[in-house]
Amino acid sequence: MKTLVMVVEDDRGLREQLVQILATASDMECVGAFASGESALTHISKKQPDVVLMDIRLPGMSGIECVSEIRKFAPAMQIIMVTIYEDSERIFRALKAGANGYLVKSSPPDQLLEAIRDAYKGGAPMSSHIARKVIQHFHMIGPSLKEADNLSPREREVLDLLSLGFIYKEIGAKLNIGSETVRTYVKNICQKMHVRSRLEAVAKHRSAS
Template sequence: MEDIRVLIYEDNRSLREALCFMLESTEGFLVAGAYEDCTGILRQVREHGPDVLLMDIDMPHLSGIEAIKLVKPKFPQVNILMLTVFDDDERVFEAIKAGATGYLLKKAPPGRILEALTEIYEGGAPMSPAIARKVILNLHTTPAHVEEIARLTARELEILQLLSEGKSMKMIADSCFIAVHTVRTHVKRIYEKLQVHSVTEALAKFHKR
């Protein structure tokens, strides 16, 4: 697998440098760039061609959420992982609606951040457990028809339940005693059966069943 190119936006210098060191010293990751604010984000994304943006919310000049709204229309293929201290409903849902693909709290251990970057690169939507719970309890979407949920196998329902608890794909694989690629295959089938395109949408339908 090619290195995952990560572009970092974090105004705390010590944390920014720590994130750079962590990624540069881990095989499979490449720091495409690191900035203290988002004022030049469109030019920087164009120049660096990142796979994932690792972004804080509260930054000077332009917030992370405002930056997402600039990036997603022009670079829809770029995934965005929020890494922030904020876990209030307003910011969580504003970030997700703007186009964030994942949402972690800064208290997450380094290993979880690396795992989340890999998940998001491979099509997942990593979230801290507390954030995943908020999404399930508060995200308003059209409920799925009963027959949609009925199409899911017992294993698929089990995986959806584990996703709703904030488990990563690796954790689900360990819990179910199956390979990670098998988990991804199940998730793909869940998407097809529920007619959704993301983990967030699937969990919303699962919760509203």
């Protein structure tokens, strides 16, 4: 079974180049190459590609918007951005919109094919510089304040669920423990983090993550 790939790229030269690269791989099949996000969206449901190569700069709808749209009905489809932009702003917006990978256009053909295979297998292919920028984002948001450091794994688990807005009952149900036990955890967490309420703990927790 071949991996089905779709290309969305407005520059005709580059688009045909991508299609040709795909043709050289015996384990892949190009099921469509479009010049705009709009035209890609009208065909994507029928074609059901496994992986989509998406340019960011497109006429009309941007590649990032297109990713958002695709994600609404195909949460598991693999989408790799292929673009010249290396600014953190676009990278993060694309990733937040739901992209699974991010390659710069200068990537050599074999790296492109390897990236498609990687994405298909559940990886997240990124060009070297892109990966570094992503990692740097974590350095920025910094060493998680030591306040949350000495929480036990279970306590951290509770704190995470708390951060998602669940009440004790629900957390208890999810973790298969009683809500009273959850209360105990929260009390311990509040003590360890030197805050008065679960809400402050969540605020502190999120600002550190």
